[in-house]
Amino acid sequence: QKNSCVLPEDLKNFYLMTDGFQMTWSVKTDDTPMPLGSMVINSVSKLCRLGGSSMYTLPSAPTLADLEDDTDEEGNGDKPEKPHFDSRSLIFELDPCNGNGKVCLVYKHAEPVVSPDTEIWFLDRALYWHFLTKTFTAYYRLLITHLGLPQWQYAFTSYGVSPQAKQWFNMYKPITINTALLSEEADSFVNKLDPNKVFKSKNKTPVLKKKQPSQPPGSQKSHTSMTSAKTSSLAGNSSRK
Numbered sequence: 322q323k324n325s326c327v328l329p330e331d332l333k334n335f336y337l338m339t340d341g342f343q344m345t346w347s348v349k350t351d352d353t354p355m356p357l358g359s360m361v362i363n364s365v366s367k368l369c370r371l372g373g374s375s376m377y378t379l380p381s382a383p384t385l386a387d388l389e390d391d392t393d394e395e396g397n398g399d400k401p402e403k404p405h406f407d408s409r410s411l412i413f414e415l416d417p418c419n420g421n422g423k424v425c426l427v428y429k430h431a432e433p434v435v436s437p438d439t440e441i442w443f444l445d446r447a448l449y450w451h452f453l454t455k456t457f458t459a460y461y462r463l464l465i466t467h468l469g470l471p472q473w474q475y476a477f478t479s480y481g482v483s484p485q486a487k488q489w490f491n492m493y494k495p496i497t498i499n500t501a502l503l504s505e506e507a508d509s510f511v512n513k514l515d516p517n518k519v520f521k522s523k524n525k526t527p528v529l530k531k532k533q534p535s536q537p538p539g540s541q542k543s544h545t546s547m548t549s550a551k552t553s554s555l556a557g558n559s560s561r562k
Contacts (some may be wrong), residue, residue: 325435326411326428326435326437327435327437329426329437329439329456329457331456331457331458332426332439332457335362335457335461336365340364340365340366341361341362341363341364341365341367342360342361342362343359343360343361343362344358344359344360344361344469345358345359345360345469346358346468346469357470357471357489358468358469358470358471359419359469359471360464360465360468360469361416361417361418361469362415362416362461362464363414363415363416363417367414368413368414368415368426369413369414370411370412370413370414371406371412371413371414371423371425371444372406372407372410372412400452401440401452402429403442403450404425404427404429404442404450405429409429409430410427410428410429410430411427411428411435412425412426412427412428413425413426413427414426415441415460416464418472418474419471420446421445421446421471421472421474421475422443422444422445422446422474422475423443423444424441424442424443424444424453424460424474425441425442425443425444426439426441426457427439427440427441427442439456439457440452440453440454440455441453441454441455441456441457441459441460443474443477443478445474445475445478449478451474451477451478452477453474453477467494468493468494470486470489470490470493470494471485471486471489472486473486473490476490
């Protein structure tokens with residue numbers, strides 16, 4: 322009501338579920354935890370407007386609107402029109418980015434009536450704008466996908482992330498930081514596991530069963546004659562009885 326604008330539907334639903342979001346995670350180096358990732362969505366009370374007031378208390382102090390460059394106000398080609406620090410746009414801070422810049426919710430058309438269409442932009446430390454997403458939902462997915470790694474928003478700028486941040490990306494998000502390599506070489510990140518080698522059956526040597534030694538034919542005949550002789554003698558004894 323104060324700024325005569327309405328939150329986009331997806332952001333409003335987010336704030337109905339939770340008043341802001343903050344998640345940090347650390348890595349352990351030499352048994353000492355070191356904070357690394359940070360994912361932040363400001364609460365409603367911290368959803369401050371940028372460019373509306375002076376940064377200092379002096380009456381003639383400069384504001385962000387004084388830095389407006391009229392020569393770069395229109396979008397070039399496929400690039401969207403950049404936000405303005407003056408009354409033409411309404412800008413609200415979503416994420417302070419640990420001092421590396423600001424992620425902002427931007428109403429680009431605020432005159433004469435505030436348009437409900439919003440976009441998410443990144444304002445770097447040099448006060449240059451970089452487009453991120455058209456909706457808050459898409460930005461939230463980007464935030465989770467990049468794990469809140471330091472300076473991840475700079476991956477969407479023309480100069481990219483710093484060398485130190487790139488090391489963390491190579492460790493935790495190698496495919497994200499090497500998208501150009503992935504588009505050129507489709508098989509560079511493909512698992513080239515050969516199932517035929519992994520599940521190759523071992524050639525088991527067959528166990529040969531020992532055959533019973535065969536008796537010579539002569540011994541079999543003598544054994545048969547001895548058995549018949551014993552049978553006939555037993556029959557004779559029984560008949561005598």
